[in-house]
Amino acid sequence: MASAHLLGSSAKSPNQKEAQKPKQQMPIFAKRLRYDLQRKAMSILWDHSGDTERQHRVCSCHRNLSSDGLPIYRAVDGSNARFANVQTCGSGWVCPVCNPKITEHRREDIYKATVEWNKQGGKCLLMTLTTEHENADNIVEVLEEVSKAQDLFTNDKFVKKTFGTATATVMQREAKGRPVKEQIHGTHQRLGYIRSLEVTHGVNGWHPHFHIVMFMHDDSLLTDGSTLQRLKEIWVKCLIKAGADKFKISDMLKYGLDLRGGDYVADYIMKFGREPIAVNGWTIAHEVTKANSKNQTRNINGDWHYTPFQLLGFATNGEEAAAALFKEFALAFTGKRMNYWTNGLKDYFGINEVDDEEISQEAAEPEVEEELVIYLNPEEWKQVLQSNTRAELLEIAAAFGKDGVIDFLERLPDRPKTHSGHYDVAKPKGIWQ
């Protein structure tokens, strides 16, 4: 375990000072878990054809360099360290290192918009659209079905009449001198919405679903039973049209569309992207404080479900079936949009468009002052990759600074070489964009 190495009393350890011992909840410890998971994702998705252009981009993340030279920085209080000049993949679905940065950025955007909307007297409601599924169902087909149903639902006449033309879209078009031609005034008018695609895997197989945060002018839809019932029926009709036609209609009506407001929405946004992931008892950053012993989440039907990163965690613990499921998921979801904001909504709340890759490249705003620890040369970086010790090196850099890193590098050639250590400099990241 990470702490055993760092806190243990290796005779050669250059630093025995109490003050510099890392604390359990420091960000550096979550990093090891993320690097472990990422290493597993790399090996699961590695294309053995030898064609580097065919690799999933996660395989080059925090491994390939943007140019020669690899500086390491540390927080002066020893709480964190990072590599600079490494390429990032920006794969929100697949990369455990890039994902937290991306989802946290998206979460902050959603949070900012909902807080502002509430301040202006609006109401946020959360609609969840889901489908029944069976264990044997292919993830690609299930995803296609639910996506097609979602398109049909959005374009349904009654749905359009209910929600109207998004107010923020109308405002944006008017500002650009291109007003909406056939503006619909909804019976439950909304400013716009943010749609997120999520997927879990459970006893009945893959479970892709949409969460839609709707910026309503009021929350009267919650108590408008007849409209709600009609929306549920339309969702079922859309599912059947999209091919999800082998299930009991009564079940689909019961579970397919869910609408909630109030604290439930706030809770959803607070937890957005902050899923618990565990490997050998280690849980990721935010969850460390929550001491979450159960890593499963319950879905609407009450079944136990696992997120893709939880599957990756099981794969890291040696579960082959989980590794196969993660691969199936990565093949189906890479390139799919995670979040969609209706036109004009970001403008309305003054939120900038930034793509996932840009977010993954942003150096996190350091919470404490940073200092340059050392520059690694190409041979040293190769040895780090060969011995799979990226996280360990960062822990050493955070806790012990330059002396610790030099000591670590001196002993590195003696460590077992478990990986190839190959990396590229300023190369394209592969075809899975």
Ligand SMILES: [Zn+2]
């Ligand atoms: Zn990445």
